[in-house]
Amino acid sequence: MDQINFQNKRVLVRVDFNVPLNGDYKITDDTRMRAALPTIKHIIDHGGKAILMSHLGRPMKKLLPDGSIDRNRFTLRHLVNHLSELLAKPVFFVDETVGEKATAMSHKLSPGEVLIVENTRFEAGEKKGDEKLAEAMAELGDVYINDAFGTAHRAHASTTTVANYFDQEAKSFGFLMQKEIENANKVLHGPTRPLTAIIGGAKVSDKILLLEKLIDFVDNLIVGGGMAYTFMKAQGGNIGKSLVENDKLDLASKLIEKAAAKGVRLLLPEDSLVADAFSNEAERKTTSSKAISEDWMGLDIGKQAIQQFSEVIKNSSTLLWNGPMGVFEFSNFAAGTNAIAQAVADATQNGAFSLVGGGDSVAAVNKSGLADKVSYVSTGGGAMLEFLEGKELPGIKAMN
Numbered sequence: 001m002d003q004i005n006f007q008n009k010r011v012l013v014r015v016d017f018n019v020p021l022n023g024d025y026k027i028t029d030d031t032r033m034r035a036a037l038p039t040i041k042h043i044i045d046h047g048g049k050a051i052l053m054s055h056l057g058r059p060m061k062k063l064l065p066d067g068s069i070d071r072n073r074f075t076l077r078h079l080v081n082h083l084s085e086l087l088a089k090p091v092f093f094v095d096e097t098v099g100e101k102a103t104a105m106s107h108k109l110s111p112g113e114v115l116i117v118e119n120t121r122f123e124a125g126e127k128k129g130d131e132k133l134a135e136a137m138a139e140l141g142d143v144y145i146n147d148a149f150g151t152a153h154r155a156h157a158s159t160t161t162v163a164n165y166f167d168q169e170a171k172s173f174g175f176l177m178q179k180e181i182e183n184a185n186k187v188l189h190g191p192t193r194p195l196t197a198i199i200g201g202a203k204v205s206d207k208i209l210l211l212e213k214l215i216d217f218v219d220n221l222i223v224g225g226g227m228a229y230t231f232m233k234a235q236g237g238n239i240g241k242s243l244v245e246n247d248k249l250d251l252a253s254k255l256i257e258k259a260a261a262k263g264v265r266l267l268l269p270e271d272s273l274v275a276d277a278f279s280n281e282a283e284r285k286t287t288s289s290k291a292i293s294e295d296w297m298g299l300d301i302g303k304q305a306i307q308q309f310s311e312v313i314k315n316s317s318t319l320l321w322n323g324p325m326g327v328f329e330f331s332n333f334a335a336g337t338n339a340i341a342q343a344v345a346d347a348t349q350n351g352a353f354s355l356v357g358g359g360d361s362v363a364a365v366n367k368s369g370l371a372d373k374v375s376y377v378s379t380g381g382g383a384m385l386e387f388l389e390g391k392e393l394p395g396i397k398a399m400n
């Protein structure tokens, strides 16, 4: 992006402004909007005219009873005032994604001005990567910038197909996209060792590819959260009513064998904080993760596990964390996840590189208040997961 001359150019920017809104359409978390500011500011500070496009929610999945789009609910107009505050300047809005009106408005902008076009997912062709739609989008800009890492794993018209309508010199990643890729590559390519991956969350099935890929190149693999109990059961443990995927027991055994064969240290939680119900108010006690009584379930890692995991984390030079260690949404079962967040923050303080990415670990590290104590917190949940799995993301491929 540094190399492009934006002076007087109409710059079509695909941002990820898919922010959560409350019932009054007020933004409850503007992280994604803030993350795109460096790119937008760079363009307007260098004399460009920024035309922003994004999706918001799933309008096609939540149609009105008559089958039409709920435009009031999903319009990007809800974001205009907030972006205007963030940029400290007026922001224009047009109530169509593509078309004569939107194109005419893009031409009317003066250097330094900003226009938001309507929700890309109001267009049926968006998710299909439709060429006609992409061509119409391309009418909105002389230059195309993709800064929407969070949707880079989708081959949609605004993230992928549209790039085909711009010459190589007239398209680029934005700063956010570049940062996400650079930070993920610090883990994937030539990381400083020891490299430790901490994987948690609910299900093994969501993370099979990631686990398999990680075993190929990490030194330590810490597995916590609900998915650990499938591994425990695969090793013959009694896990009571803990979360388990019985059709993944063989896979768990194979992953354990593969780790051993590759010399990867695979760590599972020795002990668990177990509960007699899936509730924050449930009775709780600490037991061995392999000897959980029949009516109890593991909802967090135990003290011994915290100590063992923290020790490994503190002795690591590169850390990747994806997925909480327990049901961190329940305050009584958040201690394990918070302790791991603290250990990752401490290791970072001592010079390690740490990447928190994909899914709920981002929410967990934000909740623990330690987000600014780790090296990088990714904004792209599913996209980061797929990137780490080694998949080629369509939004990235389209740019090359």
Ligand code: AMP
Pocket: 200, 201, 202, 203, 206, 224, 225, 226, 227, 243, 298, 299, 300, 322, 323, 324, 325, 326, 327, 328, 329, 359, 360, 361
């Ligand atoms: P993921 O999106 O895969 O990172 O999974 C996150 C979800 O896993 C969170 O909602 C957690 O509450 C849940 N989770 C973590 N540990 C457990 C556990 N031991 N039992 C049930 N759910 C869990």
